[in-house]
Amino acid sequence: DGGITQSPKYLFRKEGQNVTLSCEQNLNHDAMYWYRQDPGQGLRLIYYSQIVNDFQKGDIAEGYSVSREKKESFPLTVTSAQKNPTAFYLCASGQGEQPQHFGDGTRLSIL
Amino acid sequence: AQSVTQPDIHITVSEGASLELRCNYSYGATPYLFWYVQSPGQGLQLLLKYFSGDTLVQGIKGFEAEFKRSQSSFNLRKPSVHWSDAAEYFCAVGLTGGGNKLTFGTGTQLKVEL
Numbered sequence: 001d002g003g004i005t006q007s008p009k010y011l012f013r014k015e016g017q018n019v020t021l022s023c024e025q026n027l028n029h030d031a032m033y034w035y036r037q038d039p040g041q042g043l044r045l046i047y048y049s050q051i052v053n054d055f056q057k058g059d060i061a062e063g064y065s066v067s068r069e070k071k072e073s074f075p076l077t078v079t080s081a082q083k084n085p086t087a088f089y090l091c092a093s094g095q096g097e098q099p100q101h102f103g104d105g106t107r108l109s110i111l
Numbered sequence: 112a113q114s115v116t117q118p119d120i121h122i123t124v125s126e127g128a129s130l131e132l133r134c135n136y137s138y139g140a141t142p143y144l145f146w147y148v149q150s151p152g153q154g155l156q157l158l159l160k161y162f163s164g165d166t167l168v169q170g171i172k173g174f175e176a177e178f179k180r181s182q183s184s185f186n187l188r189k190p191s192v193h194w195s196d197a198a199e200y201f202c203a204v205g206l207t208g209g210g211n212k213l214t215f216g217t218g219t220q221l222k223v224e225l
Binding site: 033042090092095096099103105 | 120143145152153154155156160162201205211213215216218
């Protein structure tokens with residue numbers, strides 16, 4: 001079945017540590033997105049990529065980095081510069097102006 | 112920049128009652144509009160979408176939504192709510208010609224009383 005796979009489901013970060021969240025899609029979509037979800041704030045866009053080897057900052061990119069070396073993969077790194085990383089992270093993919101498809105999310109917490 | 116407002120943070124309805132979740136958007140042209148649903152700890156599932164044409168759109172699970180240009184609204188409705196509908200609901204708007212980059216509302220948490 002086609003879909004989006006996010007891993008791990010739960011992740012813990014120590015102070016000063018970078019962590020990477022994985023997102024893989026087999027829907028052959030050109031565009032991929034990373035969102036951060038906090039209670040009462042909806043989804044906020046971190047980074048997005050419309051094509052391989054290109055990506056743009058979203059509304060809250062500070063403290064995060066991404067890469068898009070393959071069409072099917074869009075990993076997100078939460079760096080030590082992100083002082084409040086505890087949140088639920090959602091990856092999505094899309095094609096043209098069709099609805100985005102979402103993964104099941106990764107919950108990141110601080111140790 | 113476009114924005115989406117979901118004025119109700121929490122809504123509680125009895126099972127079998129009707130439901131309406133409000134969504135208002137701010138955008139100069141006709142946007143693409145979506146409703147998504149999220150169960151706890153899960154991703155978002157698309158309920159329905161509006162691109163153009165008939166302003167009343169039908170979705171999955173018995174949901175429908177009506178696009179009202181004059182009111183800049185896209186409210187979600189269901190005639191009879193089931194206990195399994197308890198979840199968080201998000202309205203989203205996309206830009207015409209902007210690919211599928213979306214702006215989301217802050218969500219409405221639906222509780223269903225048995």
